[in-house]
Amino acid sequence: MRPVQYNTNLKMVDLPEGHTGEGFFATSLNNVIGLARKNSIWPLPFATSCCGIEFMATMAAHYDLARFGSERLGFSPRQCDLLMVMGTISKKMAPVLRQVYLQMAEPRWVLAVGACASSGGIFDSYSVLQGIDQVIPVDVYVPGCPPRPEAIIDGIMKIQELVGQESLRRRNSEQYKGLLESYGIQ
Ligand code: SF4
Numbered sequence: 752m753r754p755v756q757y758n759t760n761l762k763m764v765d766l767p768e769g770h771t772g773e774g775f776f777a778t779s780l781n782n783v784i785g786l787a788r789k790n791s792i793w794p795l796p797f798a799t800s801c802c803g804i805e806f807m808a809t810m811a812a813h814y815d816l817a818r819f820g821s822e823r824l825g826f827s828p829r830q831c832d833l834l835m836v837m838g839t840i841s842k843k844m845a846p847v848l849r850q851v852y853l854q855m856a857e858p859r860w861v862l863a864v865g866a867c868a869s870s871g872g873i874f875d876s877y878s879v880l881q882g883i884d885q886v887i888p889v890d891v892y893v894p895g896c897p898p899r900p901e902a903i904i905d906g907i908m909k910i911q912e913l914v915g916q917e918s919l920r921r922r923n924s925e926q927y928k929g930l931l932e933s934y935g936i937q
Pocket residue numbers: 800801802803837838839865866867868872873895896897898
């Protein structure tokens with residue numbers, strides 16, 4: 752059993768860009784919302800096989816995803832903002848995955864965890880989807896078969912960077928609209 756170590760050097764979140772002076776700090780609404788969103792991501796785990804087990808380890812005490820404000824998993828798409836796809840997705844499952852994505856409210860992000868979700872992995876067969884980006888847009892890919900919990904945490908931190916920097920009205924950006932249209936999503 753690995754020894755458990757406690758991190759006693761806890762650090763507060765970094766301040767967003769802004770102006771500071773005697774007794775005040777001013778920044779933009781975009782930055783404040785970004786800061787709040789990135790530190791309170793609610794993941795929806797869409798786990799179909801072995802990568803899901805690594806995610807369970809990521810949630811457990813040793814790796815403790817709660818440190819990132821993401822301890823609250825949701826199994827209702829309407830309450831979540833991060834779709835984490837972990838495992839082999841068969842072609843039969845693809846419409847179900849897409850429907851789950853469509854049921855999520857904006858703003859929403861997608862993390863493809865592991866080789867299967869990212870590219871079909873070792874299952875180059877007639878029945879397996881060769882990457883979830885064939886049916887829904889993906890924001891971050893985590894490589895590995897399976898990826899270790901450290902890699903999954905790294906993926907979540909990359910999502911946090913995106914969330915913190917993106918516009919308050921993500922959905923209204925031309926680039927994002929174009930991306931959704933390319934998937935036939937209104
Ligand atoms: S990437 Fe590897 S570990 Fe993950 S679901 Fe596929 S076969 Fe399993």
